[in-house]
Amino acid sequence: MKEIQHRSDCPIAFSLDYLGDKWVLLILRDLIFTSKSSYGDFLNSNEKIATNILADRLKLLEANGFIKSSVSPEKKNKFIYNLTEKGIDLIPVIVELMIWGSKYDSYDVKDVVKKLGKDKEGTIRQLREKLSARINSDVPSNE
Amino acid sequence: MKEIQHRSDCPIAFSLDYLGDKWVLLILRDLIFTSKSSYGDFLNSNEKIATNILADRLKLLEANGFIKSSVSPEKKNKFIYNLTEKGIDLIPVIVELMIWGSKYDSYDVKDVVKKLGKDKEGTIRQLREKLSARINSDVPSNE
DNA sequence: ATTAATACTTGTAAATTGCAAGTAAATTCT
DNA sequence: AGAATTTACTTGCAATTTACAAGTATTAAT
Numbered sequence: 200m201k202e203i204q205h206r207s208d209c210p211i212a213f214s215l216d217y218l219g220d221k222w223v224l225l226i227l228r229d230l231i232f233t234s235k236s237s238y239g240d241f242l243n244s245n246e247k248i249a250t251n252i253l254a255d256r257l258k259l260l261e262a263n264g265f266i267k268s269s270v271s272p273e274k275k276n277k278f279i280y281n282l283t284e285k286g287i288d289l290i291p292v293i294v295e296l297m298i299w300g301s302k303y304d305s306y307d308v309k310d311v312v313k314k315l316g317k318d319k320e321g322t323i324r325q326l327r328e329k330l331s332a333r334i335n336s337d338v339p340s341n342e
Numbered sequence: 343m344k345e346i347q348h349r350s351d352c353p354i355a356f357s358l359d360y361l362g363d364k365w366v367l368l369i370l371r372d373l374i375f376t377s378k379s380s381y382g383d384f385l386n387s388n389e390k391i392a393t394n395i396l397a398d399r400l401k402l403l404e405a406n407g408f409i410k411s412s413v414s415p416e417k418k419n420k421f422i423y424n425l426t427e428k429g430i431d432l433i434p435v436i437v438e439l440m441i442w443g444s445k446y447d448s449y450d451v452k453d454v455v456k457k458l459g460k461d462k463e464g465t466i467r468q469l470r471e472k473l474s475a476r477i478n479s480d481v482p483s484n485e
Numbered sequence: 486a487t488t489a490a491t492a493c494t495t496g497t498a499a500a501t502t503g504c505a506a507g508t509a510a511a512t513t514c515t
Numbered sequence: 516a517g518a519a520t521t522t523a524c525t526t527g528c529a530a531t532t533t534a535c536a537a538g539t540a541t542t543a544a545t
Contacts, residue, residue: 207388210443211371221362228354238492245350249534254493276491276542292438299431300353381523392503397524419511419522
C-alpha cells in the first residue's frame with residue numbers, strides 16, 4: 200500500500216488526505232451506526248460500492264490504523280472488521296455530516312438524528328462506548 | 343454544471359455527494375478560518391490546488407448554494423466569494439475534521455484548536471456570527 | 486463430491502485529476 | 516495612449532482513478 204502524502208501541515212487537510220473521497224466515510228458509517236462488519240455487508244449497502252474500491256479502501260483503512268480485521272469466529276473464510284480508537288474518534292465528524300445532511304436533504308429525518316438533536320454529547324458517548332467495548336473483545340458486530 | 347446524483351437516502355452519503363473529495367472542504371476552510379475570498383487567494387493556499395480543479399469546485403459550490411460570488415468593490419476584474427448559510431452550517435463538520443486531524447497529526451496544535459478544546463460551542467458560534475454578518479453586507483473578507 | 490458463500494483480483498473502458506500553457510477583461514505603469 | 520500586469524479563468528493532454536463485468540481461491544454446506 201502506497202504511503203499517503205500529506206499536502207500541508209493543516210490538520211483539516213491532514214484528515215482529508217485519508218477521508219477525502221466518496222467512500223471511506225461510508226464504510227466507517229456502516230461500522231458506527233449499523234451491525235455491518237464484513238466485506239459482503241459493506242457491499243450490500245445502498246450506495247453500491249464497487250468491489251475493487253471496497254477492497255482498496257479496506258486496505259487503506261487497515262494500513263492506516265482506522266480499522267482492524269480478524270477472522271470470524273463462526274466462519275473461517277470470513278473476515279470481520281472493527282474500528283480502532285483512531286476510527287472511533289471520527290464519530291463526531293460523521294455525526295456532523297449526518298446533521299448537516301439531514302438539514303439539507305429532503306428525505307425524512309432518521310431516529311439517530313433526532314436523538315442527536317436532543318443530546319449530541321450523550322449520543323456520541325453512547326456510540327463511542329458501544330464500539331470501544333468491541334475492540335478488546337472477540338465478539339464481532341451484532342450483539 | 344451537471345446535477346449531483348445522490349447515491350442513497352442516507353444523510354451522510356448526501357453530504358459526501360457534495361463534499362467527498364480532497365478539495366471542496368479546503369476551499370470552505372479558507373473561507374471560514376482565513377481572510378481568503380478570491381480565486382487567487384485559494385490558489386495560493388499551501389495545498390496548491392490545480393487551476394482547473396479550483397474553477398470546477400467554485401462552480402460546483404456556487405451552483406449548489408454553498409457560496410455566492412460578487413464583483414469586488416475595489417477591483418472590477420476580481421470576484422469575491424462568501425459563504426451562504428448552507429455553507430456556514432458546515433462549520434461543525436470542518437471543526438471536527440480539524441480536531442481529529444490535530445489529535446492524529448504530529449504537527450503542532452493551532453490556536454483555534456486550543457480554543458475549540460476550551461469552548462467548542464462558543465467558538466463555533468463566534469465563527470458563525472462573523473461569517474453571517476458578511477452575507478448581507480458588501481464588505482468582503484478582511485475587516 | 487458438488488454447490489454455495491465469501492472475499493477478493495483482474496481487465497478494460499470511462500471519468501477525473503494534475504500539469505502546462507493559453508485566453509480575456511480590467512488595472513496599473515510609463 | 517499604449518504596454519505590461521493582474522485576475523480569473525479555459526484548454527489540451529497525459530496520468531491516475533473509478534466503475535463495471537468477470538474470474539479466482541478458500542471455506543462451508545448438502
